[in-house]
Amino acid sequence: MFRCLLLIAAFLVAACERPAPVSSGTWVGGFELSGEQVATEPGIWLDFDGGRARVGEADAWTSVLHLERRGDVLHFEVVFNGAVHVFDARRGSSDVIEGVVACGDTVGVFRFDRLAPYDATEFAQQVQGTYVTASRSLLVTSEPSMGRLFDIDSGATHALHPLADGTYLVGPGFATAFPRAGLLRAKRDAGGRVISLTLDTDGKHETGHLRDPAMQHVRFSSQGAELAGTVLLAEGAASRPGVVFVHGSGRITRDDWWQQAMARVFLRDGFDVLLYDKRGVGESGGEYVGRGAKNQNNVSPENLELLAMDAKAAVATLAARPGVDPKRVGLFGISQAGWIIPLAASASDRVAFVAEVSGPAVSTFLEDVYSKLLAEDGGRPSHLTPDEAETVLTWAPTTTGFDPAPALSRLRVPALFVYGGRDTSIPPRASARVLGRLEQDHDFEVVTLANAGHEMLVVGRDTDVERRRSPGFAGEGLLALRQWLKAHVREP
Numbered sequence: 001m002f003r004c005l006l007l008i009a010a011f012l013v014a015a016c017e018r019p020a021p022v023s024s025g026t027w028v029g030g031f032e033l034s035g036e037q038v039a040t041e042p043g044i045w046l047d048f049d050g051g052r053a054r055v056g057e058a059d060a061w062t063s064v065l066h067l068e069r070r071g072d073v074l075h076f077e078v079v080f081n082g083a084v085h086v087f088d089a090r091r092g093s094s095d096v097i098e099g100v101v102a103c104g105d106t107v108g109v110f111r112f113d114r115l116a117p118y119d120a121t122e123f124a125q126q127v128q129g130t131y132v133t134a135s136r137s138l139l140v141t142s143e144p145s146m147g148r149l150f151d152i153d154s155g156a157t158h159a160l161h162p163l164a165d166g167t168y169l170v171g172p173g174f175a176t177a178f179p180r181a182g183l184l185r186a187k188r189d190a191g192g193r194v195i196s197l198t199l200d201t202d203g204k205h206e207t208g209h210l211r212d213p214a215m216q217h218v219r220f221s222s223q224g225a226e227l228a229g230t231v232l233l234a235e236g237a238a239s240r241p242g243v244v245f246v247h248g249s250g251r252i253t254r255d256d257w258w259q260q261a262m263a264r265v266f267l268r269d270g271f272d273v274l275l276y277d278k279r280g281v282g283e284s285g286g287e288y289v290g291r292g293a294k295n296q297n298n299v300s301p302e303n304l305e306l307l308a309m310d311a312k313a314a315v316a317t318l319a320a321r322p323g324v325d326p327k328r329v330g331l332f333g334i335s336q337a338g339w340i341i342p343l344a345a346s347a348s349d350r351v352a353f354v355a356e357v358s359g360p361a362v363s364t365f366l367e368d369v370y371s372k373l374l375a376e377d378g379g380r381p382s383h384l385t386p387d388e389a390e391t392v393l394t395w396a397p398t399t400t401g402f403d404p405a406p407a408l409s410r411l412r413v414p415a416l417f418v419y420g421g422r423d424t425s426i427p428p429r430a431s432a433r434v435l436g437r438l439e440q441d442h443d444f445e446v447v448t449l450a451n452a453g454h455e456m457l458v459v460g461r462d463t464d465v466e467r468r469r470s471p472g473f474a475g476e477g478l479l480a481l482r483q484w485l486k487a488h489v490r491e492p
Helices: 003-013 120-126 255-266 301-317 337-346 366-371 386-391 403-411 430-439 464-469 475-490
Strands: 026-033 036-039 044-047 054-055 066-068 073-080 083-093 096-103 106-114 129-132 136-143 147-151 156-163 168-170 182-188 196-202 206-208 216-224 225-233 240-246 272-276 324-334 354-357 415-420 446-451
Touching: 026 096, 036 168, 044 324, 106 206, 120 136, 129 196, 136 255, 147 255, 196 225, 216 272, 216 301, 225 475, 240 301, 255 475, 272 301, 301 324, 301 337, 324 337, 337 354, 337 403, 354 475, 366 386, 386 430, 403 430, 403 464, 415 430, 415 475, 430 446, 446 475
Parallel strands: 240 272, 240 324, 324 354, 354 415, 415 446
Antiparallel strands: 026 036, 026 044, 026 106, 044 054, 066 073, 073 083, 083 096, 096 106, 129 136, 129 206, 136 147, 147 156, 156 168, 168 182, 182 196, 196 206, 216 225, 225 272
């Protein structure tokens, strides 16, 4: 409902441009009232002639109420939750509207920036890449509705929204835009490709130059299918460790934002990285097998075994490449990969290490029960907490579904398991208990991040809304991964 007020504000100020007709546009921003920041997302559609506005593709339109112009100030009032909210909007420029909002004695501010059209393909071709400043390395990726900026060292992650003046608004979190964290300017070559970025955030001014890693495209065969991937080459040593990324559930390609971000963490520490399109996705051929073969979340034992064979073939491919030390090649992945990696590693003598993020060590059945207990209902989080959901699991059957414990027990290589304490997809504490029973006979390390969710993003609660507001990856998780790699893998 706060969003409705923001949309109205954007509409009202834009309406001042009459009598000349104004076409609909997209604005992004938010407001702060009583210390609570309310942010909107791209997709605020304003119908200037019709006097209405909407959020994204929602069917519900909001009517503009009680509008009057007082000099250069646009004044309007809206009843929200039984209380009158008063907005006074000033135009900062043709592409900015901002002002004051008040409810009783409580006063706040709001701001909207006009968005430029966003083309994900064009952004990927012209802006996406790794940029190095004097003090840090940054990755810019292209997402369907916005760009994203990832600090490879700290894990901080920001949404990038293209503005009408050619700059990019740097959001405060993963997918939000208010209050703005800064502004990014791009310098392009004659062909339109960005070659450097100037970033103004937190009072700091820095320039990053494009420095993408060398890449080599590969194809390899596995179980009757040809799979396609890309090897990202680290700089430095002539003999380097390597890592193959294993997918989570769904239709995942090598361009997946999470894999691209985490790949830079490994590259920074001298690892060559093989990312490949999942079986039957992108440029990879093949199909799923077993019960529910057409389901992209298929977790039948037969299908998990098939995906493990794909990962095993990828390890062999990377280990055979020039510059890669075949004795230091391992597997890394998230979520569903926790069932696949132990199968692949225990069936191959080429796998030297294993590292997982949010990899379930419980059965597919228990994971399904847990995730359904905590599933969002129409955008509202479950009434249960993760701890309460795990308590319910103690009453569930333990012999139903695929159980990764036998494969985990067969592992004979160092393994790191990182969990988010607020994960609502897989049960972190139950998984840690399974691994704890195996630690005595294995070189296992379990790290639990109290404030992280499923994707290792910092969240208050692992919901869609909280993930969009997240400031990024848990820095202590990235540090734990890097320290573990240094201790177990990096040195020959």
